[in-house]
Amino acid sequence: MEIIVLLKQVPSTESFIEIADDGISIKKDDIKFVINPYDEFAVEEAIRLKEAHGGSVTILSAGTDKTVEAIRTALAMGADKGILINDPAIEGCDALGTARILAAVLKDTPFDLIIAGQRAVDDDNFQVGLAVAEFVDVPHISMVIKQEVADGSIRCQRTVEGGTVTLEAQLPVLFTTQRGLNEPRYASLPGIMKAKKKPIDMKTLEDIGLDSEKVGKPMSRITAMKFLPERKGGKIIEGGSAGEKAAALVRALNEEAKVV
Amino acid sequence: MSQGNVLAITEQSDNVFRKVTYEALSEGRRIADSMGCGLTAVVLGAGENLAKEIGQYGADRILVADNEALHEYMADAYTNVVADIVSREKPVTIVVGASTQGKDLSARLAARINAPLAMDCVDIRIDNGDLTVTRPMYGGKILADIVFDGKPQILAIRPNSMSITEHAAAGAIEILDVNIGKTDLKFIEKKLDTGKVELTEADVIVAGGRGMGGSDFSVIEELADLLGGAVGASRSSVDEGWRPLEDQVGQTGKVVSPNLYIACGISGAIQHLAGMSSSRVVVAVNKDSEAPIFSKADYGIIGDLFEVVPLIAEEIKKIKN
Numbered sequence: 001m002e003i004i005v006l007l008k009q010v011p012s013t014e015s016f017i018e019i020a021d022d023g024i025s026i027k028k029d030d031i032k033f034v035i036n037p038y039d040e041f042a043v044e045e046a047i048r049l050k051e052a053h054g055g056s057v058t059i060l061s062a063g064t065d066k067t068v069e070a071i072r073t074a075l076a077m078g079a080d081k082g083i084l085i086n087d088p089a090i091e092g093c094d095a096l097g098t099a100r101i102l103a104a105v106l107k108d109t110p111f112d113l114i115i116a117g118q119r120a121v122d123d124d125n126f127q128v129g130l131a132v133a134e135f136v137d138v139p140h141i142s143m144v145i146k147q148e149v150a151d152g153s154i155r156c157q158r159t160v161e162g163g164t165v166t167l168e169a170q171l172p173v174l175f176t177t178q179r180g181l182n183e184p185r186y187a188s189l190p191g192i193m194k195a196k197k198k199p200i201d202m203k204t205l206e207d208i209g210l211d212s213e214k215v216g217k218p219m220s221r222i223t224a225m226k227f228l229p230e231r232k233g234g235k236i237i238e239g240g241s242a243g244e245k246a247a248a249l250v251r252a253l254n255e256e257a258k259v260v
Numbered sequence: 261m262s263q264g265n266v267l268a269i270t271e272q273s274d275n276v277f278r279k280v281t282y283e284a285l286s287e288g289r290r291i292a293d294s295m296g297c298g299l300t301a302v303v304l305g306a307g308e309n310l311a312k313e314i315g316q317y318g319a320d321r322i323l324v325a326d327n328e329a330l331h332e333y334m335a336d337a338y339t340n341v342v343a344d345i346v347s348r349e350k351p352v353t354i355v356v357g358a359s360t361q362g363k364d365l366s367a368r369l370a371a372r373i374n375a376p377l378a379m380d381c382v383d384i385r386i387d388n389g390d391l392t393v394t395r396p397m398y399g400g401k402i403l404a405d406i407v408f409d410g411k412p413q414i415l416a417i418r419p420n421s422m423s424i425t426e427h428a429a430a431g432a433i434e435i436l437d438v439n440i441g442k443t444d445l446k447f448i449e450k451k452l453d454t455g456k457v458e459l460t461e462a463d464v465i466v467a468g469g470r471g472m473g474g475s476d477f478s479v480i481e482e483l484a485d486l487l488g489g490a491v492g493a494s495r496s497s498v499d500e501g502w503r504p505l506e507d508q509v510g511q512t513g514k515v516v517s518p519n520l521y522i523a524c525g526i527s528g529a530i531q532h533l534a535g536m537s538s539s540r541v542v543v544a545v546n547k548d549s550e551a552p553i554f555s556k557a558d559y560g561i562i563g564d565l566f567e568v569v570p571l572i573a574e575e576i577k578k579i580k581n
Contacts, residue, residue, distance in 0.1 A: 013511045013531045017401045026402070037512050096371060121511055123397050125379050127367045130335075134371035139336055139444040142364050145505075155448065159506065160360045161278075161460070163452035165332070169444050179512060180505045219376035219410035223392070226403050228537050236549075236560045245561045246571035249543065252559055254579055257541045259464075259520040260487065 001055035001149070003046040004109065005079065006102060006116035006129055009063055009070035010036045013121055024222045035070045038117025041177035044184040046115050047078040049149060056080040058109065062090050062101045068200060076187030076195035083109070087205045089212035095123075097215050099131030104208045106136050113154070114174040118143050133174035141167050143178040265300045265321075266292040267351035267412070269342060270314060271361050272306050273333070279461050280357030280419040282317055287384060287415075287422045288355040289318030294386035297352060301431060302345055304338060305330030308433055315430035322431040327438040332447050333361045339368045340441035346373055351412045353391065358416035359460075366416045377414040378406050382421040382517075382538065391415075399511030399534040419460045420517045421538075457490040459507065464489030464520045465539070467509055468497055469532075471525015471546065471565055475502040479569045480524055486573055486580075492516065492536075494526045510535035522572075524565040528553030545569060 011017065011026070012034045018027040035043070046057040057079040059071050064086060071082035085101050093101070106114070114136075116129030126142075133140035145164070146157040155168045159178050187195070205212045237252070239245035253260045268288035270281040285301060292299040301319035303311045307326045314322065323345065329337045342365065346354070354369075356362045358380045370377035382403070383394035391413055393406050459465060466484040468477050468491070477491060484491045493503035495510050509516055511531040521539035525546060526532060533556050536542070544557035545565045554560045561568050 011398070013399065015398075016530065017398045019402065024404075026398070094376065096374070096376075099371060121399055124395075124399065125367075125377075126363045127370065127377060127379065130364065130367035131371035134368055140368065141335075141445070143360060160333075160450075160452075161458045162454065162456050163450065165450045166448040167334075168446040168448055179508070217409075220378060220406050220408050220413075222404045223407050224405040225397075226405075228400070228403060231542065231556060231558055234555055234557065234560070236554065236562060242563050242567045243571050245563060246568055247575050249559055249561055250572060250575035250579060253520070253541070253543070257520075257558065259541050260576055260579065 001049060001053045001113065002111045003049055003055060003057045004106065004111045004114045005039065005042045005046045005057060005059050005074065006114065006132060007039045007043070007059050007061045007070060007074060008036045008117070008120045009033050009061070009067045010120050010122040013037065019225045019227070023224055025225070033066060033070065035073055036117050036120045038119060038121070038177050040184040041179070041181045042115040042117055043074045043077055043079060044182045045147070045177065048182065049113070053149060055112070058083060060102055060105060061085070062098055071200055072195050073187060075198045076191040077185055078191065081198055082200035084200055084202050085205065085208065086202050087212060089205055089216035092216045092218060094218035094220050095125045095127035096131055097218060099128045099135055100215050101205065101208070101210060102128070102132050103135035104210050105203070106132070112171045113149070114138070114172070116174060116176045118176040118178055129174060129176045138172045138174055139169045140174045140176070141169065142176040144175045145178045145180040147175065264350065264352050265298045266295070267346065267349055267354045268299060268301045268319065269354065269356040269362070269365070270301055270303050271357055271359060272303065272310060275306055275310050277313060278357060278359055280359055280362070280417065281314065282424045283419065283422040284355045284357045284417050285314060285317040285319060286425040287417055289425065289427065291353055291355065291384060291386060295352065295389055300349060300351070302342065304341060305332070308435065311433050316426045318425065318427045319431035322433045323436050324433060325436045325438045327440060329440045329443070330438070332450065334443065334445050334447060335364055335368055336443040336445050337440050338365050339372055340443070341438055342369055343372045344439060345436070346412070354412050354414045356414065356416050358418050362416050366414050370414050374410070375412050375414050376408045376410045377416065379416045380418040381415050382418050384415060396515065396538070399531065400515050400537055401534045418517065457488070459490050459492055459509065459514050459516055462490035462516070462518050465492045465509070465516055465518045466522045466524065467492030467494065467526060467536070468503070468524050469494035469526030470496045472497055472502060477503065479566060483522065483569055483573045486576055487520070489518070489520070494532050495529070523553050523557070524569055526553055527551045528556060
């Protein structure tokens with residue numbers, strides 16, 4: 001079974017995000033970059049599927065030189081090889097541009113299954129994975145917490161508001177991950193050693209037959225970034241007893257804030 | 261004459277419209293008025309009777325695509341049908357609620373029709389017909405303004421972020437001929453806990469963290485019930501197995517914007533703060549006066565949550581009576 005994992009490198013969720021001087025991007029110098037947490041579930045699930053059904057796991061990413069670290073980590077977890085589209089034009093792409101790049105690679109790469117994170121925790125778009133499915137013309141199932149592959153088809157349980165829905169489709173399929181799917185493994189020391197010898201295929205947009213002028217031209221762009229307005233309050237309710245504090249709070253919620 | 265309208269895609273499940281549908285319709289009406297065009301709503305997988313329920317929320321026309329293949333949300337059938345409607349109606353802008361379904365459908369649709377998509381819009385402004393939307397990034401740590409260079413713009417509206425407005429005139433219903441097209445997905449089953457208030461749509465959330473000390477969330481559940489709200493949880497209380505995954509608020513859980521968020525025994529890790537900081541009013545109850553949550557709260561009580569929370573519930577009962 002040939003499995004492709006779409007992977008993005010993002011600031012770790014512990015990061016304190018600061019807006020850069022241009023006002024439309026974030027400061028990246030002091031930030032720790034990691035595999036997008038939802039993509040980590042995808043890597044883990046792909047390795048488990050390979051362990052159960054055989055085949056290989058290929059990590060596919062569009063990024064920069066730095067992205068190699070994230071791909072190596074996935075290889076150390078147990079993926080077999082990486083493909084990195086490394087081109088300065090990628091920086092300016094919107095979600096559809098990125099999806100077109102990834103889909104262009106997949107035109108020449110055989111696969112039975114594509115696994116992607118439901119979203120990247122930096123731009124929170126929920127978009128690239130499903131757009132790739134559209135561009136390579138396979139069905140998608142998003143927000144999956146459980147999957148089962150048998151006889152050339154896949155059955156997935158996905159989360160929806162207040163419950164779950166189970167769907168089935170013939171492979172090839174793209175599914176996206178939801179927290180709860182698995183607990184990603186840590187890379188072992190032998191895994192890390194082996195990963196150093198695993199191949200990462202680096203390509204430019206030209207190599208995959210795309211015109212960087214066209215594919216990098218976004219249909220949506222950021223014009224400003226700002227922080228949420230600071231809360232003025234931070235008002236600590238004082239009082240002699242817990243009962244007095246509770247009464248003062250509810251009075252404030254009722255009379256001042258008008259929320260109860 | 262129908263060309264160039266704003267198109268609102270509604271969402272129903274088992275013949276009940278999701279709350280965000282009313283928000284999307286109301287916002288769609290406001291956009292249409294600013295642009296001097298009409299609002300067309302689409303109802304999928306239900307009949308004329310249900311379509312009448314949204315009549316008062318601003319749509320001039322309500323298109324009904326009723327077909328057995330649309331009774332449950334299926335990404336492939338829904339994308340085919342909506343793309344078909346888009347090619348006939350040629351809307352200037354499409355609005356949809358950013359629910360699980362709305363996100364799934366809008367992402368596939370944007371790729372199908374090659375249109376720009378802004379996910380989880382919390383604010384939409386129109387200046388001389390040009391749209392600027394604001395949406396959260398980095399799990400809510402940042403708000404970004406977005407403009408578009410392509411049409412139709414697809415705006416997926418974050419639940420609980422836009423107000424609902426009723427209108428006097430009822431929209432005219434049109435029944436569509438539906439062509440489902442090629443589909444690959446097969447529906448197996450749906451399991452819903454219908455009694456539960458959905459976190460992303462709740463007006464009030466009472467959330468518990470590590471300070472709960474175990475899986476007994478009864479004090480929090482009682483306060484949430486009393487306020488008609490939902491129970492949320494921090495990542496640590498989910499990791500401990502005290503609460504199910506779907507209750508998790510934060511950067512790798514749900515990002516929520518209720519009217520009132522009451523954080524109990526939650527210290528306020530940066531990922532949690534990102535997930536709840538767009539709440540309108542925040543209350544924190546925590547033993548530790550140094551907890552970061554107090555800097556993001558409008559009101560704080562330093563104390564034992566097991567003592568304080570039931571007393572808050574008592575005081576609320578007094579007001580309600």
